[in-house]
Amino acid sequence: MEDPVQVRTSPERRRGLELIPRAPISTRLYMALGVASFAFILAVWSLLTYTGMLDPLFLPTPTKVAAAAFNLLAYHGYLNDVIVTVFRVFAGFFLAVLIGVPLGILVGTYKPIEAMVEPVMAFVRYMPASAFLPLFIIWIGINEPEKVAVIFFGSFFQLVLMVATSTSSVPQELVEVSYTLGTSPSRVLWRVLLPGAWPAIVDNLRIILGWAWTYVIVAELIGASSGMGFMIIESQRMLRTWNIIAGIVSIGILGLVADYGFKWSRSALFPWAD
Amino acid sequence: MVVDGVFKAYESGGRKVHALDRIDLTVRDKEFVALLGPSGCGKSTLLRIIGGLIAPSAGRVLVGGAEVKRPGPDRGMVFQSYTLFPWLTVRQNIEFGPKEKGISPSDRSDISSRYIEIVGLKGFEDSFPKALSGGMKQRVAIARALANDPSVLLLDEPFGALDTQTRSLMQELLLDVWEQSHKTILFVTHDVDEAIFMADRVVVMSARPGRIKKVIEVGLPRSRDYQVRTELAFLEYKRIAVDLIREETIKTMSLGAASGEA
Numbered sequence: 080m081e082d083p084v085q086v087r088t089s090p091e092r093r094r095g096l097e098l099i100p101r102a103p104i105s106t107r108l109y110m111a112l113g114v115a116s117f118a119f120i121l122a123v124w125s126l127l128t129y130t131g132m133l134d135p136l137f138l139p140t141p142t143k144v145a146a147a148a149f150n151l152l153a154y155h156g157y158l159n160d161v162i163v164t165v166f167r168v169f170a171g172f173f174l175a176v177l178i179g180v181p182l183g184i185l186v187g188t189y190k191p192i193e194a195m196v197e198p199v200m201a202f203v204r205y206m207p208a209s210a211f212l213p214l215f216i217i218w219i220g221i222n223e224p225e226k227v228a229v230i231f232f233g234s235f236f237q238l239v240l241m242v243a244t245s246t247s248s249v250p251q252e253l254v255e256v257s258y259t260l261g262t263s264p265s266r267v268l269w270r271v272l273l274p275g276a277w278p279a280i281v282d283n284l285r286i287i288l289g290w291a292w293t294y295v296i297v298a299e300l301i302g303a304s305s306g307m308g309f310m311i312i313e314s315q316r317m318l319r320t321w322n323i324i325a326g327i328v329s330i331g332i333l334g335l336v337a338d339y340g341f342k343w344s345r346s347a348l349f350p351w352a353d
Numbered sequence: 354m355v356v357d358g359v360f361k362a363y364e365s366g367g368r369k370v371h372a373l374d375r376i377d378l379t380v381r382d383k384e385f386v387a388l389l390g391p392s393g394c395g396k397s398t399l400l401r402i403i404g405g406l407i408a409p410s411a412g413r414v415l416v417g418g419a420e421v422k423r424p425g426p427d428r429g430m431v432f433q434s435y436t437l438f439p440w441l442t443v444r445q446n447i448e449f450g451p452k453e454k455g456i457s458p459s460d461r462s463d464i465s466s467r468y469i470e471i472v473g474l475k476g477f478e479d480s481f482p483k484a485l486s487g488g489m490k491q492r493v494a495i496a497r498a499l500a501n502d503p504s505v506l507l508l509d510e511p512f513g514a515l516d517t518q519t520r521s522l523m524q525e526l527l528l529d530v531w532e533q534s535h536k537t538i539l540f541v542t543h544d545v546d547e548a549i550f551m552a553d554r555v556v557v558m559s560a561r562p563g564r565i566k567k568v569i570e571v572g573l574p575r576s577r578d579y580q581v582r583t584e585l586a587f588l589e590y591k592r593i594a595v596d597l598i599r600e601e602t603i604k605t606m607s608l609g610a611a612s613g614e615a
Contacts, residue, residue, distance in 0.1 A: 255406050256436040260450035260501055261426035270453075274440045351440045351481040
């Protein structure tokens, strides 16, 4: 007997890249596509440079950049610059997290605290940290604390607002149901809001760490004598384009590693979350 | 449980909404009462007032002689939306209330094991809610409410989001659980069949402002199973209820659909 309503639900044409909105793909295909897009960028870069279409001073070849990276690491103590920069990023980021996460949680939980804190945060947030650089140099000097301050200033206010949103996004029904199960208002924060908000807060941290990286380079472009940003600005003075690109790519690699670290720890820490 | 002259009005978008008007209702111990009405009649509002989640504008609710001021573990609630804590396993969800009461881990474990057995979720103790179907989630929610040993169980269209087959199985399951535990149950629904099948009394509510229009005593013998639904007596009750609801639904629609659900 034949089914009168034959809806074509797929199996036949599963091969190839059929674009169905939000349809999942295999891990292998996912990785292959990711590698392919890097390969594509590299291919375009190679095409533009090896063929001589672009002046090497304008855009050096991939081999030249790879050689520059090796040279920097081997003979110019670039690893030390990397360590200095990573330290600055983590110091500023860590300070921002240490104060910003608890404050954001309180803002997202208690309306009076929100009323006090949020308008100020929203106001300061729009002041670009880079514009504060000259002020910080006057106030703090050009040593490590100034670099850390720029990163802190650039990430803290955003972080507070993001964590507040994440905390207040825990569904009100869960709060209500906990009340009907005997949770007291003073315990709801610990029993419901915090456990519910953690995965979103980890996502916030991941995004803010990216910003901290942006600000560290900004801080190192002015009044620094070490760090990845310092190397970049020095190379500009010497017109060593290959070093600049090596520096930018190494920042990208570190960022990528941190990003995957966060993604991995999120799914390891919160297996229950989507 | 006594609902005494409860009146509720609130502002919504600058308009005054008169949700409930002088509701008087007494629910006897261990009774199963269904609140039946068209959407927007304030039945969920009434349930939330009894639960202590919102305060009445006038009147009061007494549970076990004490006036309801806030939510509390003596009134367990189950909502239509799945309200399991997603970060807790099935077992941990069920133990949430006992843990708040300070019951020892080994006693908690006994309690959760018993209710996992009752709602038929053995083998899923350590699953997270995201791995469960809608029907399973609501079974956990019922078990979680019962594990706290409340005197009253308040259910707000708990099976409203389930498919018809799952829904009727869940109704039988809830009746079983009720017969075993003998809690007082107040069950909000807009489904006439569901109300008559489960309840001792069906309280039919009118459209906004919500009033009690009629109370139907369902004289069908216990224990009821799905075959009851096709018996003549059942159909007679259904005819009465459908007529009442229809009247109210027509009224609501002519009032305009702009007011939304309460």
